[in-house]
Amino acid sequence: MYKIIFTFLLFLTISSSLYADQNDKRLNYLFDKLVVAEEEKEINKITNQIWKIWHEIDDPKTTREFETGVQMMNLGYFKRSIDYFDKVINKNPNFAEAWNKRATAHFMMGNFDLSMQDISKTLQLEPRHFGALDGMSLIFIHTNQFEKAIEVYDKMLEIFPNSIGTKLKKENMLSLSTKST
Numbered sequence: 001m002y003k004i005i006f007t008f009l010l011f012l013t014i015s016s017s018l019y020a021d022q023n024d025k026r027l028n029y030l031f032d033k034l035v036v037a038e039e040e041k042e043i044n045k046i047t048n049q050i051w052k053i054w055h056e057i058d059d060p061k062t063t064r065e066f067e068t069g070v071q072m073m074n075l076g077y078f079k080r081s082i083d084y085f086d087k088v089i090n091k092n093p094n095f096a097e098a099w100n101k102r103a104t105a106h107f108m109m110g111n112f113d114l115s116m117q118d119i120s121k122t123l124q125l126e127p128r129h130f131g132a133l134d135g136m137s138l139i140f141i142h143t144n145q146f147e148k149a150i151e152v153y154d155k156m157l158e159i160f161p162n163s164i165g166t167k168l169k170k171e172n173m174l175s176l177s178t179k180s181t
Contacts, residue, residue, distance in 0.1 A: 022096040022126035024053045031128055034160045043160050047130065054097040054126075062091055069101060078105045096125035100132050112139045130159050137169070146177040 030050050037043045057063045069084030085102035088095060103118030116139055122132040133156050140149035153170035160166065 022054060022129070023094075024056070026053055027128075031159065037160065038162045040162075040164050043163055047160070051131070054100075054129075057095070059091075062088055066098060066101075069098075069105075073101065073105050073108070076108075078109045081105045094125055096122045096129060096132075099125065100129060100135070103132065103135055107135060107139065112143065115139060128159055130156050133159075137173075141173070146173050149173045150177060 027050060030046055030053075034043065034046045034050075037046055055066075057066055065084050065087045069081045069088065072078075072081035072084060082102055082105050085098050085105065088098040089102065092098070099118045099122040103115045103122060106112075106115035106118060115135065119132045119136050119139075122129050123136075126132075133152050137149040137152040137156075140146070140152065150170055150173045153166055153173065156166045157163065157170070
């Protein structure tokens with residue numbers, strides 16, 4: 001009897017930790033560091049560490065499906081990549097990075113509405129997801145909603161206030177927004 005209970009508890013423990021993703025305890029520390037990081041090199045190092053954690057999957061089959069989706073997307077096979085991201089999302093609908101990658105594939109196909117839906121889900125799961133926010137700003141730029149893109153860049157600057165790249169993007173939007181009025 002104890003053996004069965006132990007096996008069940010072990011299964012629950014293992015299955016609940018299959019994904020590091022947006023719930024990983026290391027992220028809060030990294031996001032705290034990101035807020036105070038002043039050098040662009042340091043900001044890039046921290047964001048790369050965050051991306052690595054967002055990509056961590058402890059299940060080999062799901063890892064293969066996710067990585068294949070990324071490879072398909074990088075090769076320009078967006079519909080096929082979406083199929084792989086669908087599989088990952090169906091297995092774990094709380095894996096924010098799968099939603100984000102599918103949003104990217106939809107964006108690359110020009111499916112801005114579908115991309116925005118996936119971005120919204122990504123941000124619901126991980127409100128600090130600067131990649132999803134950046135994707136959202138690109139959709140607003142493509143649809144000439146410059147003021148909304150500026151608002152998104154403001155949210156990103158809350159995450160990394162000293163990011164020169166994000167500040168430049170915001171400045172470009174500010175100049176476009178004043179030209180369009």
